[in-house]
Amino acid sequence: MLTAASRSADFPALQGIHYLNTAAESIPPVCVTEAVAEYMQHKGLGMRGRDFHFPRVEECREISAKMLGLTTGEVSFCSCSSEAYNLLASALDLKPQDEVVVTDLDFPAGATPWLTAPEHARPVTRLWQNRNGALNLVELAGLLNERTALVQISLVSFYNGHRIPFAGFQKMVRQLAPKAVIAVDVTQALGRVQLDCQSADIIISSTHKWTLGIHGGGIIGVPEKSAARLTTHAGGWNHIANAFDADRFERASVKPGAMSFSVGMPSFAALYALNASLRYLDGIGISNIAAHADPLVARVQEGLRELGITPLCAEQPECPSGIVSFRHEKSAQINEALLAENIHIMHQAGRMRVAVHGYNTAEDIEKLLATLRGAL
Template sequence: MLTDTSRAADFPSLHGIHYLNTAAESIPPVCVNEAVAEYMQHKSLGMRGRDFHFPRVEECREITAKHLGLATDEVSFCSCSSEAYNLLANALQLTPKDEVVVTDLDFPAGATPWLTAPEAARPLTRLWKNRDGAMNLVELAQLLNERTALVQISLVSFYNGHRIAFARLRDMVHLLAPQALIAVDVTQALGRVVLDCQDADIVISSTHKWTLGIHGGGIIGIPKKSAARLTTKAGGWYHLANAFDTDRFESARIKPGALSFSVGMPSFAALYALNAALRYLDQIGVTSIAAHADPLVARVHAGLRDLHITPLAPAQPECSSGIVAFKHENTTAINEALLAQNIHVMHQVGRIRIAVHGYNTAEDIEKLLATLRSALGG
């Protein structure tokens, strides 16, 4: 995929380190740094800079739509995935008669809007629990009924890397909960795995992880079939069709679907960066990235098994992701040993998470496994 020469040129900050923490923060390629610098050049023009800002937003919308498999007017942007979920809650206007299904492998942003709603408007939240690190569709079936209004999932879990079999889930939801919408968080998938959830009702992602962008952006994809049901009612101006018309103080005509989620001035710096990052990934091809990185993930699984460590999610050769995580009683000492070798992973007390992207190499993985073996006295 990347040659030694192109990797060194595109990711000079990777020199001398083994970076396996993209699930938390990515390393942007040089072209993203250049795009942010270009934004600052345009911003320095004052109001004239907007002649460049808004066309960049449309360029970003175009390439983002391509990655999501949607039309350009089915894609929009906000400030982060948390904002997107709150706007989704605003659009749905659920009541205590409604039910929402969330998973215990999901990121908090996808679950908390339903838990923090005022009691008089709080839907019943049903928790779909994992079994041995994987989501069992048989157990989901027990949670679905005619009152289910939303099924919220992450395509790839931030916690352990488990990837949900989306097509089977979609078919089950449509059969057992025909009124339910399906929301999919692709933050831990977009830019790393080939997406298979284009027919979800809403797709949400942040911009600073596998997409190789920076903070300050949130991606929303809503196909036209779901636009009417998923038009937010939030105040603002950028999402209005009549923001500066003579009737603007008499009525607010909100653009439908995804476009309604861009309520205010775009985060131009984040979108300049995302535009450059996604075009960089597009040149390489997400299929090529997966083909390169998936065998490295498989090697991590095999290496952990050799060390008698059981990953928190089973290996999924047919439905892979970029994340492998494990628990151990000595993770603090393990992380210190890794850092001493310039190996960067996500460490939380009791858990280590390893993330493998297209810029990682077999050397990164072998160095990781050798250091783990030494730290564990193997």
């Protein structure tokens, strides 16, 4: 990653391919494969393996907290971002008089729990719609009021790569909806861009995309100031302080804040992997990854326009991300041409998405653009 030698050594799976689909699935470095193998060694010890499992969870909590800009007591884990959002719904316990704001650039995990609640407890959902691929704060203002209980956003949109200018967004929410919880999905940001949303009430991420980990993990960050408000009401055992005490069938004392989201046995394999991948990324430095990859993203944007293709989100030099999306009537033929050249991007219902991480190179981008040119 970042140099030809380190890329070859750390990512042998990239040999001979141009992989530009990290927004869907990342290619883990060798250290992640080794971490999962270590988990299996420890698992082979049976119950004694837990002497290694739980310390690894704490190591993972430590590096996750560093990456999120929080303390270890403010970070916890679950199985995926969807579970995290459903547990958030449990913590909020919204009523029909409450209002929730979601965006049409959000991933379903963060947008749907409020729509599936029983009718007698379903809050009013207000949709912050994009205009020409961007979310305008002026339009958000009209959706906020004293009844707003939650504003849910993705820092970077999975759909087109739009990145919300968080400082201005947060200022507006705090002013116009002072009771609202700000929830931020950083799945398409963590490990790729410098986070600026540490002051949100809750931060959620999956583990198998830009963080270079594997499936089966979810990261939750809840600052101490929001812990009492964001404590889940779910059953379980790992998040129960008195789970094995004499009074365990009389009451359940739930650990507050982020810790309440770890309701069951940790997904050890995912956390071994995440511990390795985040330490790998931290060793390189997110600022170095961004400095390498952001110009490649800009080149994709420029190259698409040279071909007469308008990206679904305008360039955002002040809020860069790793994603560029576009639509084309010949998307199926374009995708066939790309795959024939071992170029991997996402293709779904006419939309094509290019994702650029630190392991990508200028050669990847020029090969993509040249093949697009030929296909068109």
